[in-house]
Amino acid sequence: MWSEFYRPRKIEQMIGNEDGRLNVVKWLSGWVVGSRPLFLIGPPGVGKTSLVHVLARQFDYDLVELNASDTRNREELERMILPMLTNTSILGKRLLLFLDEIDGISGREDTGGIESIVNLMKEPTIPVIMAANKRDAKFKELTKVSKVIEFDPVPPRLLMLFLEQVIKKEKKIKKLDPEEKISIVNNSHGDIRSLLNIAQSKYAGYDVTTQDNFEIDIADAINGFFSSDAPQKARDFLSSADASYQDPRFGMSPEERRKDKLNALYSSTMSYSSRLDIASLSSILDILSKADIIVGRVGENRQWSLLKYIDNIIAYGLFPTTHNKGIKYNQYSMSWPVMGPIFSRGRSMKGLLSEMADITHTSKSVFGAEYFPYLIQIMIDSKMDPREFAELSNLDEKSGEVIAKEIDRIKKKGTRHR
């Protein structure tokens, strides 16, 4: 495996993150009892783990490495770490403790993994280095008690140099042309490990890089999903869609909305709903509703690991009711002639609702349901001019127009004065 074979043996052999590496060296050389522990934060494959290994060797420490992804709860962590922090001399050697991938430790209060690390790390008796891929709310306290050094993805220029060196050492007869090299660099996204893996597989005759473009457009994926003749195939379409499960509660751009898988499945089935019976409809929507609960949970608690279940839940859940029906991708859950006017009225009402909610000391929702219909009726009965009303009430210019339009609608319908 190239990625192990080309692991650096000396700090000088490493590429990228020069400042970060320098600061780590400074920290270790200046370390005394009571120094803060080190916390490396950076994406995978930029050399965090390699750096720690190299340092331990060059500074003559015995490295004790705990891959924290396996030790998730408090007791286990304390059982493993505590002896090292208290009996440093028992082995007669200088110890360096490395807690790698601490992203995997639970931040939840009940299991208390991160919290317990924070407590252990307050006054460590040996140098401790921790590493994680991303900043996260659960690390908030930990970053306060430690020295944080951030690592960035390695820039393409350096990756290219590194790739050239590797190619030279491999002494391969087969030559890669510049385009192939660029493609390897681009597909590794700043991750050295992934660069080595891609290069190796390329030499082995298997081109990973072309796979990178195998994501298919959401529309094709949804069409493929509904026309598949087996749930596995449907699932594969869903998984290869250039789309994901997102949580609109945190705000979405139109592009993100288009790439929201659940929304796409919903709007496509709904635009077809007049041809489905109520039993099928309720079964389809129940599956989507359950999938949505998982999406909601992921958004709330950042439990990304739950996402992997959703494609399966949907594919196997929907297949019996939706296959062979001829359902097609549709971005809108209703026909546009129905939906368009509702949306445009909604847009123009927005400002008015929040202005009036303020004035009546209530929410937009309550204003819309309990004041607005009566206000309209009262204006009709008292022959109040809505534009004048808006002006005298210091409402936005448009608000008068909006009320006038709603009044016209009500007059036309004549719901009350039958």
Place this chain on the structure above:
Amino acid sequence: MSTTNKILSNLMWVEKYRPIKLEQVINQKEIVNGLKNLIKNPYEIPHLLFAGPAGVGKTTTALCIARELLGEDWQRNTLELNASDERGIKMVRERVKEFASVMKLATDTNDNVSFRIIILDEADEMTSEAQTALRRIIEDSSKTTRFIIICNYLSQIIEPIQSRCVVFRFMRLAKEDVIGYLKMICEKEGVKYEEKALSQIYAATSGDLRHSINILQASAGMGSVSIANVIASIGLSGKTKVGEIIRSAIAGKFNDARIKLLELTNVYGMSETDFLKYANQELYDMKLEHLDELAALMAEFDYRLAVGAHPEIQLSALLAQLGKLGSKGK
């Protein structure tokens, strides 16, 4: 920020007859007395928590207190927030925290208190994350700020917040009080009414005075407050529209129901939780056979809406389930 709006007060009786002083608030005698006693020592006034059904004067009472404590400048020193419009932690961090961190200006202290007031309405709509954040702010800012927190259901406010406030439970308004208030309005406005029509209003609103006054005025607009006019006017409310959606859904007209629902949420801004609230009341009033199953269904979707990410999907799923139940009944 809210402004007292003369035009609207002239136009809508709910606003015109909204109490300005505590003693004008009807039916909540014990609460009013308790509050008046508390206000006598403005410096010792605690945070307040009002719980109770809609339209019984919770918000109005809070505004009266702000007025009485802060005097003429009350609006400048009061922040009104409605968690139904903004329910997340962002609202707490950005709006509440910022307002609470500002001291009342010295020039404003011509009255007798040195704090500002935050009225946090429909607080039971807040996420638990937001409530937790709020709890800290309440504690940290007691020098600068008094909170009046308002909710429908006390149980949906986290314990630590409850324990930091003095709780006042607002009761449903009694029939004779509501009818008395409506008569008072009729006399002042010179409107003719049938006694039975007033009872009809009370029966339809079960003591929600806001809704009662609106129905009264809409009926008066038709000539007089008669039973027929009252019934026609009840039909205007958002709750009735929710009822139509529920009926369509149960009758299997799924798409009709979905279109009407979209109009309600998108044009009239109805929140999903309010939709469920009204739907629940309507289902109950319809006196259907499967009320037990329906109630279970509503509870399930109440939960799904709270934890799910796409409210539109959840409500559509509910409509389809109602249709399925309805087709079973046939």
